[in-house]
Amino acid sequence: MIRDNQRLFNKFHIVLDALVIGISYAISYGLKFMVPWADRSILHLPADMYFVYLPFIAVGYLLLYYEFDLYNSKRASGRKREFFNLIRANTVGMIAFIVCLYIVKQSHISRWMIFYFYVVNIVLSTFERNVVRQILRLIRKRGFNRHFILLIGYSKAAENYIDKIIQNPQWGYVIRGILDDKVDRGTVYRGVKVLGSIGNLEYILPENKLDEIAITLSLSEYGKLESIVNLCEKSGVHTQFIPDYYQVIPSKPYMEDIDGLAVINIRHVPLTNTLNMLAKRIIDIIGSVVLIILFSPVMIFAALAIKITSPGPIIFAQERVGLHNRPFKMYKFRSMEMQKPSVEAKGWTRPNDPRVTGIGKILRRTSMDELPQFFNILRGDMSIVGPRPERPQFVEKFKEEIPRYMIKHQVRPGLTGWAQVNGLRGDTSIRKRVEYDLFYIENWTITFDIKIMFMTVFKGLINKNAY
Numbered sequence: 001m002i003r004d005n006q007r008l009f010n011k012f013h014i015v016l017d018a019l020v021i022g023i024s025y026a027i028s029y030g031l032k033f034m035v036p037w038a039d040r041s042i043l044h045l046p047a048d049m050y051f052v053y054l055p056f057i058a059v060g061y062l063l064l065y066y067e068f069d070l071y072n073s074k075r076a077s078g079r080k081r082e083f084f085n086l087i088r089a090n091t092v093g094m095i096a097f098i099v100c101l102y103i104v105k106q107s108h109i110s111r112w113m114i115f116y117f118y119v120v121n122i123v124l125s126t127f128e129r130n131v132v133r134q135i136l137r138l139i140r141k142r143g144f145n146r147h148f149i150l151l152i153g154y155s156k157a158a159e160n161y162i163d164k165i166i167q168n169p170q171w172g173y174v175i176r177g178i179l180d181d182k183v184d185r186g187t188v189y190r191g192v193k194v195l196g197s198i199g200n201l202e203y204i205l206p207e208n209k210l211d212e213i214a215i216t217l218s219l220s221e222y223g224k225l226e227s228i229v230n231l232c233e234k235s236g237v238h239t240q241f242i243p244d245y246y247q248v249i250p251s252k253p254y255m256e257d258i259d260g261l262a263v264i265n266i267r268h269v270p271l272t273n274t275l276n277m278l279a280k281r282i283i284d285i286i287g288s289v290v291l292i293i294l295f296s297p298v299m300i301f302a303a304l305a306i307k308i309t310s311p312g313p314i315i316f317a318q319e320r321v322g323l324h325n326r327p328f329k330m331y332k333f334r335s336m337e338m339q340k341p342s343v344e345a346k347g348w349t350r351p352n353d354p355r356v357t358g359i360g361k362i363l364r365r366t367s368m369d370e371l372p373q374f375f376n377i378l379r380g381d382m383s384i385v386g387p388r389p390e391r392p393q394f395v396e397k398f399k400e401e402i403p404r405y406m407i408k409h410q411v412r413p414g415l416t417g418w419a420q421v422n423g424l425r426g427d428t429s430i431r432k433r434v435e436y437d438l439f440y441i442e443n444w445t446i447t448f449d450i451k452i453m454f455m456t457v458f459k460g461l462i463n464k465n466a467y
């Protein structure tokens with residue numbers, strides 16, 4: 001029933017998308033040629049010459065939407081992913097349209113009109129899909145178009161899966177129960193009951209009342225996996241596998257095929273790719289030079305203020321741990337009174353710390369004390385964006401206390417980072433910071449770096465946790 005509904009819905013969605021593409025094209029033509037401010041002194045092709053291409057554009061875009069996974073089930077697909085897939089499909093479509101016009105030697109179609117179509121179609125398609133998504137969620141919340149699932153195996157993975165389903169009723173998933181050989185029948189977790197042993201599966205499947213099987217075996221029972229999969233595939237029911245080693249394997253595992261052998265990398269770090277690493281380094285070099293020039297008046301002012309108000313050096317160099325666990329000297333404007341290294345190494349500053357100078361409080365609050373790190377970036381010790389580096393004694397402490405802490409040293413430390421722009425600066429949770437750092441490391445892209453830079457400018461400069 002669910003699959004039949006999905007096929008019917010996809011047909012409806014294709015028609016709806018085709019309608020939106022046509023409307024977007026018509027609006028774009030109107031924006032270019034029919035609005036009051038349009039330049040009517042310039043001759044252009046008649047409307048029928050423009051609209052003769054519309055059927056081909058509509059078919060081409062619908063094929064692109066299919067290729068970019070825009071007709072997958074919306075139950076658990078994210079808005080953000082759908083939006084970026086729309087942009088990708090429309091970008092390819094626009095380029096393909098322009099190339100086709102070039103091939104048929106049609107140079108009189110307005111490129112501005114094509115650009116308007118690109119923007120309008122993305123906006124209207126996004127709006128249409130969000131409306132459809134909300135309607136579907138309301139329907140599912142009311143108990144219609146439900147998707148029935150049976151879990152095979154009681155484990156932490158099963159509990160997490162149940163938690164997610166309960167937290168998101170709009171997905172329309174209903175868990176019928178759990179089959180497990182080690183947990184007593186009748187055991188209940190958040191309203192989901194253990195129905196019996198795994199052997200009951202061969203009697204349940206022929207009844208054909210399930211839309212999906214989710215295999216959630218505990219690690220100790222993985223020996224049963226092959227026989228369960230074979231049994232499920234014989235029945236034709238859709239089967240998914242939810243591993244019980246989520247604490248070890250990342251949320252987006254990176255798989256490789258080595259001559260037919262599937263290999264799962266425990267940690268996918270995009271910046272271990274040479275081209276990605278080179279692209280980031282080029283941005284760091286250019287960015288640090290530009291930032292040094294741009295902030296040179298501020299740095300000169302800070303240096304003079306430190307020199308006038310407090311005896312001692314202007315720059316404070318502190319040992320930190322960087323890429324591949326290598327130590328380096330990180331530069332800061334000195335914001336504290338001079339003290340012995342043994343005293344300085346004992347810990348972080350405290351609220352109303354008497355060691356912080358008057359000008360130091362301003363430098364810390366505004367993050368101006370971090371500006372000399374532009375030179376660390378230029379040298380290659382740091383990056384503009386990345387996990388913040390820590391002192392060696394704290395690295396030794398945290399690596400024993402916090403799982404996966406040392407993974408952050410697989411990339412260059414940064415002047416700013418995903419944790420910092422989300423408020424995790426100064427005296428905040430180290431565990432939470434590590435979570436954000438790992439998310440950044442596993443999901444790095446150049447656009448993610450640019451997003452963090454913008455967030456730093458607009459909300460990350462004032463450090464409320466600085467003392």
